[in-house]
Amino acid sequence: MTKIDHKEARETLVKSLQETFPGEESDELGAAVGHWLQSPNHDVPFLSTSMRKHCCRLLQSSKPPKGVNKRVGEDHEYYQLLLPIDWSDIPFPPVETPKFKFIDLFAGIGGFRIAMQELGGKCVFSSEWDLPAKATYEANFGEVPYGDIRRIDETTIPDHDVLCAGFPCQPFSLAGVSARNSLNQASGFAHETQGTLFFDIMRIVKAKRPQCVFLENVKNLVGHDRGKTFAVIESSIRSLGYDFRYELIDASPLVPQKRVRCYMVCFRDTDRTFAFPKIEGAPLPLKSILEEQVDPSFTISERLWAGHQRRTRNNLERGTGFTAFCADIDKPANTIVARYGKDGKECLIPQSGKPPRMLTPRECARLQGFPEEFLIPVSKGQAYKQFGNSVAIPVIRKIARNIVELLPRRGT
Ligand SMILES: C[S@@+](CC[C@H](N)C(=O)[O-])C[C@H]1O[C@@H](n2cnc3c(N)ncnc32)[C@H](O)[C@@H]1O
CATH class of the missing domain: 3.40.50.150 (Vaccinia Virus protein VP39)
Structure with a gap:
């Protein structure tokens, strides 16, 4: 059986649904069709029964197989029969x-x-x-x-x-x-x-x-x-x-x-x-997740590093606010936060003879245990x-x- 690429399937279905159900579809149609492709025997928000039937007909001009009940372990069997989708990418x-x-x-x-x-x-x-x-x-x-x-x-x-x-x-x-x-x-x-x-x-x-x-x-x-x-x-x-x-x-x-x-x-x-x-x-x-070869663009500028050090000194004297240090790579990193990309102050990697560098996105992924x-x-x-x-x-x-x-x- 030829498999259909999941993105292609979604795009085709969305386009056809928009043509067939004008005015009925919502701006969530892409999400709805995508969810349905993953779980074709479930009702999903913003996809009416008639829309789902339309999708079934389009993907495989046969009716859903009879007698397949909705217990969780059988989803796969049902989905294989109904929708030969290729998820390999x-x-x-x-x-x-x-x-x-x-x-x-x-x-x-x-x-x-x-x-x-x-x-x-x-x-x-x-x-x-x-x-x-x-x-x-x-x-x-x-x-x-x-x-x-x-x-x-x-x-x-x-x-x-x-x-x-x-x-x-x-x-x-x-x-x-x-x-x-x-x-x-x-x-x-x-x-x-x-x-x-x-x-x-x-x-x-x-x-x-x-x-x-x-x-x-x-x-x-x-x-x-x-x-x-x-x-x-x-x-x-x-x-x-x-x-x-x-x-x-x-x-x-x-x-x-x-x-x-x-x-x-x-x-x-x-x-x-x-x-x-x-x-x-x-x-x-921290050293256990560092990349070996890191592009020089991750090194922060002399100016930014000087600014970090100045602000850190001033704030330490006042006892509040911004502090930026080079990380000790034999210890865990500080908490990585959403604003890290702004100036990297939570975790800068020391480098000899030049200002420290930011973590790379892959290193951040590793810090959160992403495969x-x-x-x-x-x-x-x-x-x-x-x-x-x-x-x-x-x-x-x-x-x-x-x-x-x-x-x-x-x-x-
Ligand atoms: C703390 S993050 C959760 C991150 C997630 N646990 C992960 O592993 O990546 C909270 C998320 O909620 C999203 N969010 C905030 N308000 C929302 C809303 N009204 N509807 C849907 N998502 C929302 C934000 O965009 C943000 O990505």
Whole structure:
């Protein structure tokens, strides 16, 4: 059977749907068709039944095979019969025999997805509104995420076992909060665009009742607004009948980066007691992930380096603010943040006889534990932002393993 390239299939279907259903299609049609190609036996948002039938007819002029039910383990068989799609150009194609289903909210570049797919999970819905992040996601997973989660009707999201979300942290992060305080702007839940996104997660949980909710955020979430923010998060989750466990975990025994994050795991049936994995051991050294040959364009200018040193000296005297040092490559890097690309002050690599250099995007990918085959199709600046926003995959992987063990076995 000749296979059809997934991008070509998506483009053909979108074009034909626009012609056949004028006025009915939405600006999310590309995401909708892409999701459907990965999970053809699911309803997906913004793709009506008649549109799906139209897609089936176009791709293979036969009806979907009868008698194939919708149990998770049989997705692959169904999909092979119906849609002979070629995913060979993407490094992380949909899993063939899924053990469970998950959704990827605030998906960024898919840090959660890599870990969950490795454990046999099938992603049945993803959402991310940043266009460059969507491009990286598509290049790696062959799926364009849906956009603004606030515009998604929660009842149209496919059923799933685990809801994953590293929801935006600016409203709660130390840097974000102090910047907003100094501008007299609201932080936390009162932050006008990003603060309420946690409640979008809650409306999905309420409608879809996944077995488990797996969240990640900055460590400052716990103490934000003297603990009130975190108390609201915990009580909102508990009020929906979920258990609530959290732990602050430093990633540095698994990746050479100091990155303490708050991980929250909430199971629907409170008799299944989740325990966080022990993540201990000596921190890894930054030198273990450095590239050998680095282009001279990563070396910062004499002028920038002199400016960094001057500002650092002044601020150290005042005891506040900006500090930039060369990293000790025998120790883990400082936390990589979205703004790293601006001046690199969080982590500069010393070089003899010249100013230090920035990390490369590939080194940032390694600091977050991304596999080497992960594609970086965007500009340097966007790549720094995307890896700075992302999760430390090895931590997610370890926690996810303990989650998956508690999910009911399928087909037994
Ligand atoms: C902390 S990052 C999560 C990164 C992700 N966990 C990863 O592994 O790359 C939060 C993401 O939420 C996205 N975001 C913010 N508001 C959104 C919204 N209303 N709808 C969809 N995505 C949104 C941001 O663009 C950002 O990429």
